[in-house]
Amino acid sequence: MASTDTISDMLTRIRNACAVRHPTTLVPTTKMTRNIAQVLKDEGFIEGFEEVGEGIKSNLVLTLKYKGKNRQPLINTLQRVSKPGLRVYSPSKEIPRVLGGIGIAVVSTSSGVMTDREARRQKIGGEILCYVW
Numbered sequence: 787m788a789s790t791d792t793i794s795d796m797l798t799r800i801r802n803a804c805a806v807r808h809p810t811t812l813v814p815t816t817k818m819t820r821n822i823a824q825v826l827k828d829e830g831f832i833e834g835f836e837e838v839g840e841g842i843k844s845n846l847v848l849t850l851k852y853k854g855k856n857r858q859p860l861i862n863t864l865q866r867v868s869k870p871g872l873r874v875y876s877p878s879k880e881i882p883r884v885l886g887g888i889g890i891a892v893v894s895t896s897s898g899v900m901t902d903r904e905a906r907r908q909k910i911g912g913e914i915l916c917y918v919w
Contacts, residue, residue, distance in 0.1 A: 789872060792816050793915055796823075797864040800832075803850055804859035810853040821892065821899035823848060829901060831918055857886050865917040867891070873891050877911035889919025 796813045803811035813819050823835040831848035851860045862875035868874040881902045884891050895912035
């Protein structure tokens with residue numbers, strides 16, 4: 787069964803994979819999941835990602851990042867903010883700081899998907915997709 791909320795599906799898959807310390811996880815490819823994966827990679831939360839498969843059946847293989855000899859996941863929490871039933875938009879001045887700047891908020895703006903820091907710097911608001919720390 788296809789998920790109606792691909793972003794929540796992606797976050798849950800990453801959360802579950804980190805919990806059992808899998809090296810990689812599969813996420814169905816959409817433009818949005820690809821953009822979120824790019825932001826997570828740029829911010830250093832995941833090692834990288836690559837697209838496998840063709841067309842509608844393609845998936846993103848996310849390589850997860852761990853630290854220390856106990857392999858603690860770098861991603862402690864992934865929290866969905868804006869949901870299909872309740873969208874959360876914010877002007878640039880009101881984008882929340884996650885854990886005082888330790889974490890990031892992934893924001894979908896008119897200039898693409900970016901971090902809260904980048905959106906504030908460019909003075910553009912948008913839909914707050916999720917928090918990561």
